Amino acid sequence: MFLNEFDQICVIISTASKNYDDIAKKIDNKFSNILDKNKYKIHLTKNANSVTNIAHDFASKNPGQLIITVGGDGSLGETVNAIRGKDIIFSFLPNGTGNDFSRTIYPKLSFDQILDKVESLEIKDIDLIRVNDDLCLNAFSFGFESQVLKKSLELKEKLGKFKKLSIILAVALNLTKLTAYKYKFTYKLADGTIQESTNDRYITAVTNGRFYGTGFQPAPYAEIEDGILNFNSLKKDKFVKLLGFLAKYKSEKHMKLPISENFELVSGHIESLDGPMIGNIDGNMRDFTDIDFEVLNKALKLGIFNG
Structure with missing residues (x-):
């Protein structure tokens, strides 16, 4: 599937992650070359609840569309919980300390190498873990x-x-x-x-x-x-x-x-x-x-x- 097939793409960048301003510019430069400006929006988190609130709001209003979380495993896990039960496609770009889930999906690839590949994506139905009332990705x-x-x-x-x-x-x-x-x-x-x-x-x-x-x-x-x-x-x-x-x-x-x-x-x-x-x-x-x-x-x- 090609990125430009989506009507709306939500990009959430955790400001707890490293160099988030530079990361936002890189993503905007890349996306602006392959997408219309009205097809994507980049959000920088403002507080501890930002990932959850942004992801839940977008998933509720935009069924079948794409959320991309930029951050570490914690931010990825927060997004997965926020979109629980929603018809939404989840993707990510690793920019945390451990990036452990990314090691499984993108072995040995850096942030920049993965960003170079965003023009198209493969959709896979993957497992989650329910841990008490929480969902666990990794x-x-x-x-x-x-x-x-x-x-x-x-x-x-x-x-x-x-x-x-x-x-x-x-x-x-x-x-x-x-x-x-x-x-x-x-x-x-x-x-x-x-x-x-x-x-x-x-x-x-x-x-x-x-x-x-x-x-x-x-x-x-x-x-x-x-x-x-x-x-x-x-x-x-x-x-x-x-x-x-x-x-x-x-x-x-x-x-x-x-x-x-x-x-x-x-x-x-x-x-x-x-x-x-x-x-x-x-x-x-x-x-x-x-x-x-x-x-x-x-x-x-x-x-x-x-x-």
Whole structure:
């Protein structure tokens, strides 16, 4: 499908992302060469609710049209929730810190390389995850990775121009006070079999895509349109084994480690046995105590730019 076949295109650019003014100019220059000016509108977010409000308003008034979100995984997740139940095509240009969902869709392609391909797009019906009352596009998790994310966000406010160091410092600080979460887990496999366990884990992730946490690969072979989710967890063990796990967590090598648990499932229920667990859904922070989740097969129309 060609971009100029749409009557209306809404572009939402998160001002929390890097160089958003330059990004807006790049997009406007590109679009003005291939589209009439009255066919698209670029919105810069103004507050924490902007992505949700703009996306919901556009999707409600323009069925069958296209929303393009420019930002990180959090902004993408907010858009998907805002257009729930609407007849709308969703696409994105990555401009966040992790861009983990983009790693699945556009392996090794930069923002500029993807923007070069916007003249046409392929529409795919892809899966989502329902996590309690929220929709999840890429992954939800709790444990070490989420603890690092929370600390990193706190440090960014204090580090100013050195905020790029926030992830490194957050990892170092959380390694000194590791927290494992204990929970009861009931889940359904793809063949309908019900399983139950009690787990004590440093990391737990349920994913639709392959990446999360700025390039970690909990599910290196995941497919986003197969109606199946991927479960990954790190069993509680010695400190040195955690370091070994993290060293291999950016490839499929972690899956061969005894402390790495990996399998496919379609739904589940997680009940914390130790109080609230620090977690996130598509990078948006949450405190979890009870989690009810399931795959929503082919629930989103995703436009993938292919030039």
